[in-house]
Amino acid sequence: MKKGTPIIELNKVKKSYQTGDVETPILNGITLTIYQGDFVAITGPSGSGKSTLMNIIGLLDVVTHGTYVLNGENVTGLSEDELAYIRNKRIGFVFQSFNLLPRETALGNVMLPAIYAGMGNKERTDRATELLSTLGLGERLKNKPNQLSGGQQQRVAIARALMNNPEVILADEPTGNLDTKSGQDVMKTLKELNNEGKTIVLITHEQDIAAQAKKIIHIRDGLIV
Numbered sequence: 001m002k003k004g005t006p007i008i009e010l011n012k013v014k015k016s017y018q019t020g021d022v023e024t025p026i027l028n029g030i031t032l033t034i035y036q037g038d039f040v041a042i043t044g045p046s047g048s049g050k051s052t053l054m055n056i057i058g059l060l061d062v063v064t065h066g067t068y069v070l071n072g073e074n075v076t077g078l079s080e081d082e083l084a085y086i087r088n089k090r091i092g093f094v095f096q097s098f099n100l101l102p103r104e105t106a107l108g109n110v111m112l113p114a115i116y117a118g119m120g121n122k123e124r125t126d127r128a129t130e131l132l133s134t135l136g137l138g139e140r141l142k143n144k145p146n147q148l149s150g151g152q153q154q155r156v157a158i159a160r161a162l163m164n165n166p167e168v169i170l171a172d173e174p175t176g177n178l179d180t181k182s183g184q185d186v187m188k189t190l191k192e193l194n195n196e197g198k199t200i201v202l203i204t205h206e207q208d209i210a211a212q213a214k215k216i217i218h219i220r221d222g223l224i225v
Helices: 050-057 080-090 106-116 121-134 150-162 180-195
Strands: 006-019 022-035 039-043 065-070 091-095 168-172 199-203 215-220
Touching (some): 006 199, 022 199, 039 180, 050 168, 106 150, 150 168, 150 180, 180 199
Parallel strands (some): 039 199, 168 199
16 A cells, blocks of 8 residues: 555544433544555544544544544444454554563463464564564563563553554554653554554654644544544
8 A cells, every 4th residue: 555545534523422312422524535654643632532542543433423434445334243354364462561461471462363364373472472573572581560561561462462463553642651761662653553654543642752643633622632
C-alpha cells in the first residue's frame, strides 16, 4: 500500500450511550481521514471523547451514526466476530497499563496475537524472537513482566502490537505509566516504526508527547477543534 492512501476514514461519526431513557452523546459528528504512513496524535481534555474515538478506530466499539472505512473496507455494522477478526489481523494495540499476562514470559506475551491468527508455532516463535531482539530485549525472552522495568514492559507490548504486521498501531497513553526517560525511549521506538512506514495513532493528554507526532488533532466536547 503506497504512502498517501487513506487508511482510516471516519465520516460524520456520532457515538452516544443509552442509560434507561437518557442518551448521553460522546462524539458529535467526527469527520477524519488518516493516511498510510501518518503519525497522528489525538489530544484533548479528560471527557473530550478521545478514548471513545480510539475505541471506535480500534473496533473495540461501534458508531451510533456515520460510517467508518478501514483501508477501503466499510466496517460499519459488521458483527462482533467479524470485528474481532479484523482487529486481530489489522490493528496493533499499545496500552498505558501494558496489559501483559503476568504468568507469561515476554516471548509468550508477544506470540499471543499470532496464536489467535493461526500462525504456526515455529513461525510465531521466530517472529516474536526477532521483534523482541530488534527492540533490545533479546536477553529478556524468558522474563516475566514483573522481572522487567516499565519501559521494557512497554517495549514487549509494542512487539506484541507488531506481531501480526498490522496496518495501524493504536497507542493509548503509551507513556502514561513511565518515567521521562522510558517515555522518551518508547516515543523514539514509535517514531522509528513510523519512519519504516507504519501508520501510528497516538492518544495522549501530554502536550510534549503529542508534539512529537507529525500531525496533532485536538478534540473537545466530542468534536475536532
